[in-house]
Amino acid sequence: MADNIIDELAWRGALNQLTDEEGLRALVSEKSVGIYVGTDPTGDSLHVGHLIPFMMLKRFQLMGHHPVIVIGGGTGSIGDPSGRNSERVLQSMDQVQANQKKLTDQMVHLFGTKDFRIVNNYDWLSKISLLDFLRDYGKLFSVNTMLAKDVVASRLEAGISYTEFTYQILQAVDFLTLFTQEDVQVQLGGADQWGNITAGIDLIHRLKGQEAKAYGLTNPLMLKSDGTKFGKSAGGAIWLDPEKTSPYEFYQFWFNQDDADVEKFLKFFTFLSQEEIAELVESTKTHPEKREAQRRLAQEVTRFVHSQAAVDQAEAISAALFSGDVADLSADAIEQGFKQFPSVEVPNTPENIVTWLVDTAKIESSRRQAREDIQNGAITINGTKQTDLDFEIDPSAHFDGKFVIVRRGKKKYFLARVQG
Template structure:
């Protein structure tokens, strides 16, 4: 199947310039294509996966993806439709973010048939006069003002700095067309104006028949109408230090039945037959959540590796059964990151005194009652003895004490020396 046909089947195409010509080109040759990301932070989040999944599919089909890290554009900001200017970062912070993002993208794409470039390498070489003479003369201000990404900001105001972003991104496309054999730029639906401005620049300099194309991705909304990737807890990061692999796995596992097939098409590399089979199971046995489990496993494996999937599944099984003894300290840290926590010393103490000191219990009377009634488990063991001495270093490498009060309420104590 042609890559464009596959992308359309997966619901991944919003707009294209001359789709028939792009389809024909990808049939005839392995093309170069790119997507840009500005180093505004030191980690990608799942929103970035949307265009990067497109690049990955092209890569698997034999095409040549390039990722542009916007060391140049990221230092000035992008008028992305928000009602405020992007906060400028120090170049030291920009360089730190560039290194972190490059490492993450190499994990997703490997090193074969894939390149990361930085637009600072060519944008920083322009003098102001050369920039205005060579490129500024080729952009009509009226046309730039009509681009949605700029027009949406005119009412609240936009600086000249961010206004020029469109020209800089166009120069990126021209540079990659000339030096990296790139014919296609991919981006979100809000980037259509910037991408087509780049095509216009290529046609003005290289000729109207130069094969340069745009492809944008639909805005991804959940069945309830809210934007995909937004959660009450904030962004879902690809950095395991910001969002643990278990939390990442759980995010995908908890997707709505109405959304899961769409996400299987977009975020996995499963075949049409495999996805059709899972879609049928959503209809006939939704309580088994097989589609969600497969989605969680596939995306987690792509981002964090197969071992992270095994670990996440192990944590999930232990939490479902209540048998936490088999978990490692690292799995305890991931699985109980969101429960109430406190810091304790490593000194052994009577269970009643310890429960009150950690504020897990409000009083000694309540603590004694809960222990006697079997409502307290420590590290997976039910405690009924009021004279029990709790040793904080007895389990989980001496790093944690996990307490469950009642059936579901957990507390995690971090042990210090």
Template sequence: MANFDIIEDLKWRGAINQETDEAGLREYLQTHDDLALYCGVDPTGDSLHIGHLIPFMILKRFQEAGYHPVIIIGGGTGAIGDPSGRKSERVLQTAEQVKHNEQALTTQMEQLFGTENFEIVNNIEWLGKIGLIDFLRDYSKFFQVNTMLNKDVIASRLDSGISFTEFAYQILQAIDFYQLNKNYGVQLQIGGSDQWGNITAGIDLIHKLAGPDQQAFGLTIPLMLKADGTKFGKSAGGAVWLDPEKTSPYEFYQFWINQDDRDVVKYLKYFTFLSREEIEDLAQETEKEPWKRTAQKRLAEEVTRFVHGDSGLSEAQMITQSLFSGDIKNLSVKQIEQGLKSAPAAVAEDKPQNIIDFLVDTKIESSKRQAREDVKNGAIYLNGDRQQSVDFEVNPSSAFAGKYVIVRKGKKKYTLVTIK
């Protein structure tokens, strides 16, 4: 393990914000090959989004280096709700919702990490067995209220108010680290910068219960901001999900390929497993020939393959190329729905119609005169074919199972016409 300095690699990638004991962690890595580390996720939803990838990419890098990642699916903490970053109380979920979400997140984690040298645990296994008296006697007595009040995430909620339920969340997370350290040999916790207080509370609890020499470390990740100062992770349509039913592989691919030149190298360092030499070469290409968007294409390729596999990447690239070239005839209905989900939309009746009337009725053209001019000039394509006859009859049943007519005006302006 000593041949590869993972801490130095993480620093080069801009992936470290704070460490509780860098010297101690480095010494441990140099003298041991059994490091186990963890990160947790609460089952507040049935899919991860790309914001969740930020800490999990660090776990994956440790796994690639031969270390042992553990992920907590927070069946216990998820029933409570982390106050982090919120100005109001979470709405508590039903047990059925939590269970469903646990199963969905477990499946996604197994896709990202595989089954070798990796494990998933659920903190309901130990939190669910702690009675109220045990919680107060065995754990809560080690936490000072004044110290808890000074934690950033708690202090930010004092004016608006915070329930004891969410106030006590950091105790539950500290118990998680203690239990993992004691029973699973976990020495390192990874989290976002907002988790620093929870991580240090866990290390303090370990030292109080297991002794000051018990080895436990924490590492947080910087808040990831885009070049314009806004928070990374959202698209115009909202969250970018890992679930292909929520965000299709094509949409996922497009999110990455459309990243700003100012951000792309940072994301290559963070979200791909490319070497330093490969990333530096791509950085030079971006600087010299930014119009080729070589770095963005490689970023989209690497991350889409990581999340959706080779088949998801192939489909995303095929849809991208088909829409770019205009050769859409071989796309399936589902692929059309993926590729044109965000395109302008219109509705038409299920009947043959003259092309000029069709273009005006769907408001693709503002007038019959403009429609005739664009058709004659070859600017109108229907279902991938250029149509230059003003007498052409649009037959909705001729393609895409009669569900859609795809109109392209000029080189790139698509309209998805749904047939009713």
């Protein structure tokens, strides 16, 4: 790991823009710095795309700096126009507060509670009256400058409400408040936050003087080697909430990354050393079929976001699916690992295997085909090959009576969900 956090971030390809690189380098070398990232509670979970600036923030924490996370209970009720080509739909305050609690829990899981603070900008923004907002802050912002910001300029043709137009002022007030009350001198964010970040620094300089040490940096837009945006799979966003994206699906997302992307993602999303990453990159070049780099990437990120137990379970599911030895999987593991396979609902009634496969589960097209597959050893029930035409399937016998797993041939799985 580099001695200076800026060098470390540069090696990892995590720097996009800095307001004053020389000044920031000097600041982080001479003291432990307060640094913040904000996130608005527009949803009930972050996804892996949101994780990017928080990985940077975690690196500051590991090198002895003081992270602060702003949950935007105030700004989230307004809506950030950054990265959008249309107006956001305003959420109810009840929904904002519910989302805020879930995001706070996710942040505590990622950062712990030691030398780390979570604050809510509703606590100070809600106390500013309209007249105070206009007199104390509105007078300090030039409309011409605000219109020139990319986040606003990109919306002028389609239209932008006054509500979203003023968002950058609210975020600027956040930085000023944290600078004054929490000794936060650095704001970190995604590439689309540059205009909002610089607005905050300008406000601090207007009110505290040009010598005030306030800095901003952004991470680059994360793209995959094929030019597509990082963070989604065929099924949609990859969420940090295990109820929205299971730890097994999360693990598989990272394991399935392309060889051309794995070095970049190891640098950005893991805390492995330069030497460890170099070894993994070399293994990808010499033995790409082993996917050692992807496996390590999946292990590291899943452990960070979820737990070691989640890594162990994901790997157990993968091994069971590959070998067909599914008998020892838990019901929870089956729920996670079999989402991608065809499923059917079946009653909790013992039944002859041929009748069950054809009439109940509709896995086989005919009794003749069912008998042929059974006798040829092509049918496996709950991990055990069945060749007896008189075998009776008891749906309550395995996996807490919730599932029956059928494998036809070597790779074709079916999941029967037991009802009642």
